Amino acid sequence: MSIEVLGIDIAKNVFQLHGVNRGGGVVFKRRVMRDQLLEVVAQIERCTIVIEACTGAFYWARKVEEVGHQVKIISPQYVKPFVRRQKNDGNDAEAICTAARQPHIPLVPKKSIEQQDIQALHRARQRMVNHRTAVVSQIRGLLLDRGFAIGKSITRARRIIPEILSDVENEITVLAREALNELYDLFRDLDRRIIIFDRKIDAVFRDSEVCQRIAKIKGVGPKTATAIVAAVGDGSEFKNGRHLAAWVGLVPRQFSSGDRTVLMGISKRGNQHLRSLLVHGARAVVRTAPNKTDHNNQWVNQLRERRGFNRATVAVANKNARIIWAVLRTGEPCRATF
Template sequence: MTVDTLGIDIAKNVFQLHGANRNGKPVLKRRVMGDQLIEVLTQIEPCTVVLEACTGAFYWARKFELIGHQVKIISPQYAKPFVRRQKNDGNDAEAICTAARQPHIPLVPKKSIEQQDIQALHRARQRMVNHRTAVVSQIRGLLLDRGFAMAKSITRARRLIPDVLADLDNELTPMARDAIAELYDLFRDLDRRISDFDKKIDRVFRQSQTCQRIARIKGVGPKTATAIVAAIGDGAEFKNGRHLAAWVGLVPKQHSSVNKTVLMGISKRGNQHLRSLLVHGARAVVRTALNKSDPHNQWVNQLRERRGYNRATVAVANKNARITWAVLRTGGPNRGAF
């Protein structure tokens, strides 16, 4: 029994294996418990192990590579079309194995422990930001219910909410004032926690030469640079910069047939957090380009006049993604737009 490609449907405790030979014929079907998985794979000659990108995939990829296997990680959306008949662990593992044998299936970039650590910082910070937004929205709603209108701005919330709470002559009852004060304390605590995460991300940025090279691109700061390195490493999984931009979701969706080409809005595929950071950075570039006359800003201004503010912003984000890939792959300084 020679296994050429081994698809594994991973879970918390139970793992389904499906192995195929060079001709695609199934030669191994087995259900394995988690504490036996490494022992079972040690008994199989080195082959290509394929996993779906999900929780635990990068951990197991590192473990399998240590015992001599080559590991590929694919997106679940590419394995789903190959699921035959009913959905179960066996069919899922077979679909993963079949999908990996297709020459056109793109791979998910593997992550090291350091990359996952940086990604954990970003995800935890984003969770705090989401909580803070929810708390401010609730405070705004409670105040609006009492006749106090407040604009949608974190900065204005920091300035106006203490004034409303301190004014004892307004129409807030003691009970409502106490409730809003508690929410405002939670808001301030989240502010502090977000600031702590910002400091940790800045520390990672200062310790990484790669991040500092990426940050020389206009519209890319410490948070975007560290998020890029955490998401794609050295960019080796991408053939060129355009593939990276498409993976992030900065290219139009296409709905074309025969000679009729229809381009729609941006696809929004890939890493949502990374795309958001690139677009926010590009928005700053477009906003500040009006009073500048260097070639890059002239291009931005012409694009803005021709296509509008939002399209120009996405175009700048797309270009920054491509330049970032070039910087990562060449390992040298950016020769593009500064």
């Protein structure tokens, strides 16, 4: 039995294995439990093992590589078209195996434990930010129902809400005031927790020479730099900077046929958190460009005049993504500044 590619459909407890030989013939099928997986894989001759990107994929990739196999990770969107008939574990494992044998299927960059640690910080912080936004929105809604309108700004909310709650002469009842005070305390507690995560991310940034090189790019700060390193590592999984920009989702969607080429809005594929960080940084570059006269900022200003603020912002974000790839691959600092 000679297995060339082994597809593994991973789950919490039950794992489905599907192996094919060089000609594509099925030579191995097995269903194993979680505690049996590494033992079974270790008994198989060295081959290419393919895993669908999902929760636990990077953990199992590291464990399987320790046994001696080569591991590839494929995005679920490229596996789904190869699922035949009904969806079940066996068909999923077969689809993973089939997708891996296609020469044009891109792979998901693997993550080390350090990268996953940084990503955990970003995800936990973003969860706190989302909760804070929800709490402030609820406070604004409750106050609007009592005749107090507050603009959409966290800074304005911090200033105005305490003034409203401390004014005992307004029409807010005791019960409503108590409820709003509890929500405001929750808002302040979330603020405190977000600051803690910011400090941890800043500490990671200070300890990483790669992150500091990336942060020299205009529009890229500590959060963007650490998120980039956590997501793509050294960028070796990408052929060039345009490939990275497309993976993040900063390129137009195509709807073309024949000799008629139609480009639409940005594709919004890839890492949403990473894309939003790059776009926010690019927005600051476009906003401050009119005050500068160097070559790069003139390009930004001309682009803004031709295509508008939003398109110029995405273009700068796309350019930053390509520059980041070059910095990661060459190991040299950024020489282009806005």
